[in-house]
Amino acid sequence: MTPLLEIGDLSIRLPTPAGMRTVVHQVDLAVEAGQIYGIAGESGSGKTLTMLSLLGLLPRGGVAAGDVRFDGQPVLDDRGRARSELRGRDLSMVFQDPMTSLHPMLTIGKQLTEHARKHLGLSRKAAEARAAEMLDDVRIPDGEAALRAYPHEFSGGMRQRIAIAIALMCEPRILIADEPTTALDVTVQAGILRLLDRLRREKGMSVVLITHDLGVMSSIAERMSVMYAGRVIERGDAADVLKRAGHPYTRGLLASLPQPEAGAQSELASIPGVPASPLDPPPGCAFHPRCPLALPECRAAVPPLIVNGDHAVACPVTMEVAA
Amino acid sequence: MSAQPAAALPPSRLRRLRTRRASRTRSRSAWRQPTMVAGLAIAAIWIVVAIFAPLLAPHDPLAQDFAITQAPSGAHPFGTDELGRDVLSRVLVAARHSLPLAVLLVVLAGSIGTTLGVLAGYVGGWIDGVVMRLADLVSSFPAIVLAMVVTASLGPSTRNAVLALVIVSWPIYARVVRSLVLSISQAEYVQAFRLHGASARRAMRKEVLPNVVGPVTVLVTIYLADALLLLAGLSFLGLGTQPPTPEWGSMVSVGTQYFQNWWMATFPGLAIFSAVLAFNFIGDGLRDVFDPQSSFRGDDA
Amino acid sequence: MRSRRKSRAHRPLVRFILRRLAAMVLLVIGITIVSFVLTQAVPGDPALANLGQNPTPEAIQAFHEKYGLDKPLPTQYLTYMGHLVQGDLGTSQQTHQPVTHDLGVSIPATAELAIFSIVLSAIFGVAAGVLAALRRDTAVDNGVRVVTLMGISLPMFWFGLIALYLFFFKWGILPGGGRLSPTTTPPPDVTGLDTLDALLAGDFGAFWDAFKHLIMPGLVLTAYNVSLIARYTRSAVLEVLHADYVRAARAKGLSNWTVVTRYILRGALPSIVTVMGLVFASVLAGAVLVENIFGWPGIGQYAYKSAISLDLPAIMGVSIFIALVYVTINLLVDLLYAVIDPRVRLG
Numbered sequence: 001m002t003p004l005l006e007i008g009d010l011s012i013r014l015p016t017p018a019g020m021r022t023v024v025h026q027v028d029l030a031v032e033a034g035q036i037y038g039i040a041g042e043s044g045s046g047k048t049l050t051m052l053s054l055l056g057l058l059p060r061g062g063v064a065a066g067d068v069r070f071d072g073q074p075v076l077d078d079r080g081r082a083r084s085e086l087r088g089r090d091l092s093m094v095f096q097d098p099m100t101s102l103h104p105m106l107t108i109g110k111q112l113t114e115h116a117r118k119h120l121g122l123s124r125k126a127a128e129a130r131a132a133e134m135l136d137d138v139r140i141p142d143g144e145a146a147l148r149a150y151p152h153e154f155s156g157g158m159r160q161r162i163a164i165a166i167a168l169m170c171e172p173r174i175l176i177a178d179e180p181t182t183a184l185d186v187t188v189q190a191g192i193l194r195l196l197d198r199l200r201r202e203k204g205m206s207v208v209l210i211t212h213d214l215g216v217m218s219s220i221a222e223r224m225s226v227m228y229a230g231r232v233i234e235r236g237d238a239a240d241v242l243k244r245a246g247h248p249y250t251r252g253l254l255a256s257l258p259q260p261e262a263g264a265q266s267e268l269a270s271i272p273g274v275p276a277s278p279l280d281p282p283p284g285c286a287f288h289p290r291c292p293l294a295l296p297e298c299r300a301a302v303p304p305l306i307v308n309g310d311h312a313v314a315c316p317v318t319m320e321v322a323a
Numbered sequence: 324m325s326a327q328p329a330a331a332l333p334p335s336r337l338r339r340l341r342t343r344r345a346s347r348t349r350s351r352s353a354w355r356q357p358t359m360v361a362g363l364a365i366a367a368i369w370i371v372v373a374i375f376a377p378l379l380a381p382h383d384p385l386a387q388d389f390a391i392t393q394a395p396s397g398a399h400p401f402g403t404d405e406l407g408r409d410v411l412s413r414v415l416v417a418a419r420h421s422l423p424l425a426v427l428l429v430v431l432a433g434s435i436g437t438t439l440g441v442l443a444g445y446v447g448g449w450i451d452g453v454v455m456r457l458a459d460l461v462s463s464f465p466a467i468v469l470a471m472v473v474t475a476s477l478g479p480s481t482r483n484a485v486l487a488l489v490i491v492s493w494p495i496y497a498r499v500v501r502s503l504v505l506s507i508s509q510a511e512y513v514q515a516f517r518l519h520g521a522s523a524r525r526a527m528r529k530e531v532l533p534n535v536v537g538p539v540t541v542l543v544t545i546y547l548a549d550a551l552l553l554l555a556g557l558s559f560l561g562l563g564t565q566p567p568t569p570e571w572g573s574m575v576s577v578g579t580q581y582f583q584n585w586w587m588a589t590f591p592g593l594a595i596f597s598a599v600l601a602f603n604f605i606g607d608g609l610r611d612v613f614d615p616q617s618s619f620r621g622d623d624a
Numbered sequence: 625m626r627s628r629r630k631s632r633a634h635r636p637l638v639r640f641i642l643r644r645l646a647a648m649v650l651l652v653i654g655i656t657i658v659s660f661v662l663t664q665a666v667p668g669d670p671a672l673a674n675l676g677q678n679p680t681p682e683a684i685q686a687f688h689e690k691y692g693l694d695k696p697l698p699t700q701y702l703t704y705m706g707h708l709v710q711g712d713l714g715t716s717q718q719t720h721q722p723v724t725h726d727l728g729v730s731i732p733a734t735a736e737l738a739i740f741s742i743v744l745s746a747i748f749g750v751a752a753g754v755l756a757a758l759r760r761d762t763a764v765d766n767g768v769r770v771v772t773l774m775g776i777s778l779p780m781f782w783f784g785l786i787a788l789y790l791f792f793f794k795w796g797i798l799p800g801g802g803r804l805s806p807t808t809t810p811p812p813d814v815t816g817l818d819t820l821d822a823l824l825a826g827d828f829g830a831f832w833d834a835f836k837h838l839i840m841p842g843l844v845l846t847a848y849n850v851s852l853i854a855r856y857t858r859s860a861v862l863e864v865l866h867a868d869y870v871r872a873a874r875a876k877g878l879s880n881w882t883v884v885t886r887y888i889l890r891g892a893l894p895s896i897v898t899v900m901g902l903v904f905a906s907v908l909a910g911a912v913l914v915e916n917i918f919g920w921p922g923i924g925q926y927a928y929k930s931a932i933s934l935d936l937p938a939i940m941g942v943s944i945f946i947a948l949v950y951v952t953i954n955l956l957v958d959l960l961y962a963v964i965d966p967r968v969r970l971g
Binding site for chain 3: 358459460462463464465466467468469471472473474475476548552555556559560561562572575578579582583585588589592593595596599600603604607
């Protein structure tokens with residue numbers, strides 16, 4: 001079955017004072033219909049930019065290139081700009097900080113209905129009815145009254161639910177959630193993730209979950225990619241990647257998750273050094289300065305993704321050992 | 324990686340933490356701006372003129388002559404005024420008068436305003452209430468009107484003009500500094516500092532004040548420009564510096580009466596314009612340095 | 625639920641207004657005290673200043689009695705306030721007319737200038753600011769930045785003089801001062817704004833004459849204000865441009881026009897309201913200088929003449945009026961904030 005979203009050899013260049021720089025290189029990934037796809041990585045890994053390019057929301061002067069297909073149709077034109085029809089309809093996005101992603105001076109109702117009226121041609125009444133339904137779906141009580149309320153009257157968790165409702169208004173085929181729980185309390189996080197999972201099942205839509213938190217990833221992702229310094233360095237079924245991580249970076253991330261069972265005396269593991277800057281990455285494998293398994297060859301060339309069934313890893317060292 | 328840790332760092336330290344490339348972007352763009360450079364150049368010229376005016380002036384600015392209201396010529400590049408005095412010399416010497424006065428005005432009003440603002444913001448309570456009510460009261464009058472009334476009632480003179488303008492100007496500094504102090508002292512990094520046992524005064528010195536200095540510097544350059552304009556305006560109305568002391572504003576005022584002799588008003592006015600423009604250019608450039616909204620935002624990926 | 629929200633929305637707003645009105649009253653009282661004290665700071669006896677050379681002691685005594693100058697200060701103040709609340713501001717020592725009459729004549733003149741300047745400044749200032757912000761770092765933006773910096777640096781009195789010199793003296797295309805040419809019959813007084821009154825009376829000749837007189841002082845006032853508005857608007861829009869909610873709006877597929885008008889402009893609106901408040905203030909201040917140069921018989925001129933002739937009732941009257949206007953503008957600005965931003969309104 002053709003994947004709903006196929007990203008092939010995607011690269012993104014951004015303008016910097018030193019000229020155009022490639023910050024995302026040769027990204028390949030595919031999202032099936034109804035699937036929850038996770039993209040893991042730290043800030044600067046390019047995970048958000050990759051998705052932003054699909055929506056045409058790159059920073060000013062940014063250019064994307066590659067073979068990106070949605071439902072079989074190309075998304076990018078020859079100048080690297082995304083088709084605008086997908087934006088807000090088939091492809092919608094929920095952003096990280098619910099405190100700032102809603103306009104403080106517009107009612108919730110307005111923010112829910114404006115794009116639905118535009119894309120679906122609904123009348124105000126019809127759009128509001130639909131909006132009330134969506135609020136119900138995301139478990140916001142008293143939808144009718146909420147339509148006339150303003151964002152500041154809701155807590156962070158509720159605002160994020162509202163943002164999700166907004167993203168769902170036009171029945172998107174793919175919902176991109178960029179760190180949807182990072183700005184929220186842990187207790188609220190679980191609720192949001194469960195919500196995403198339930199909506200995915202009820203509406204048959206795909207979810208692309210972008211996060212740096214592998215704990216979050218492990219709760220709902222089915223398939224995932226790990227990105228570092230603008231490249232995909234590991235890819236596979238989420239369960240596989242999280243249990244049998246191939247890349248030293250992924251292993252480091254997993255090791256650094258706090259283990260409450262480990263006892264008070266054990267140290268919190270962390271990956272030494274700082275994340276590579278996408279603008280000025282180390283030569284060869286971008287992770288090699290921080291990698292415990294680094295060999296001299298790792299400096300020489302960027303390692304390609306070595307595919308092993310469904311699981312791909314961009315590290316010749318671990319794959320050698322495995323083989 | 325989440326938002327919380329960043330808020331616990333003061334802006335000054337955060338700035339140093341940003342990647343080298345970002346800070347290079349910022350400082351390069353500030354010095355590269357032609358307006359900033361032009362502003363600094365013009366300001367430098369006027370400062371030099373102010374210091375060396377008596378040496379630079381070709382004639383005695385107070386020396387009257389029978390050759391009144393002469394158009395600009397070789398001997399008098401800016402012409403002569405209604406008493407035969409050389410306009411160029413008067414314009415140059417007036418710089419000695421106007422520029423230091425403007426600085427004095429800003430320093431006085433700024434000190435009073437900053438002190439009151441820090442007190443109001445940091446200590447709060449009834450001090451805050453009193454200071455803010457006073458500020459409201461004073462700023463209920465347009466500067467010129469209040470200054471007019473004060474100088475008229477106290478008698479027009481340079482000293483009274485400065486006094487009047489200081490009274491009128493301090494509220495702005497107080498308000499800005501107060502809101503700065505409020506936002507900084509409530510910021511997490513100051514609270515963190517105090518949690519470590521620092522006294523209120525120490526926190527103020529080490530955390531609050533250094534972060535107030537930057538924006539206040541920007542303010543000061545901009546208000547220097549305003550101060551010059553206000554002083555000139557008052558003198559133009561005859562309520563500031565009295566003749567025969569050369570002062571740009573009063574020279575323009577006299578020039579109004581000698582309308583056809585365009586040089587009498589034009590050159591002093593040009594002097595005011597260029598000096599004010601220079602300070603505004605500098606203030607604008609400084610604002611970019613201290614509070615950048617850099618066009619390159621490579622920070623979210 | 626809905627009715628509960630409605631009254632919840634009204635009560636804080638009403639309380640807000642009442643609180644501000646109360647503060648306003650206190651402020652006005654403070655202003656009257658300050659004005660009064662200022663006028664008392666005038667050295668010398670106003671009787672001497674107004675009665676000319678060598679007045680007789682009886683004349684001085686009569687003058688003191690007439691103006692209540694022989695009573696203790698607090699009494700004088702209370703007498704004044706007593707008259708004030710009845711609408712009596714005393715008689716101008718200069719014009720020998722009631723101060724209220726003088727104000728009534730000069731306010732419309734300044735109002736005409738002010739309205740002309742403010743409307744022009746707002747339209748062009750906001751447009752230029754938005755354009756510059758949207759085309760950041762392009763030639764348009766840099767042009768706007770430099771021009772507006774020059775605009776706020778121009779001494780108004782000098783600019784007015786240059787304009788007068790060129791357009792009146794040298795090229796003779798615009799009149800040199802005043803509101804109407806001596807040969808034009810003034811239109812019947814409806815609003816006090818000559819241009820408007822002429823239009824209402826259908827007298828296009830008078831309208832054109834009044835307008836020609838209005839242009840120069842109006843534009844001179846505008847130069848500063850349009851620059852101020854453009855700069856504030858530009859920086860407000862720039863801040864909002866990168867806001868998360870703008871990006872989210874784009875992600876919803878809204879048109880660029882919608883994003884700019886509904887999201888960006890509205891987000892920038894509080895700053896624009898702030899600067900409009902500043903502009904009102906600056907117009908009043910600038911009026912003093914501009915009216916002086918163009919012989920425009922407005923409040924600015926009146927204030928100036930009163931100040932230099934130490935016409936105490938007039939000074940007090942003008943100060944109180946101008947301060948009242950300021951305070952009202954501040955109140956309106958705060959109200960506007962509450963209208964625009966629901967976070968202010970609903971607390």
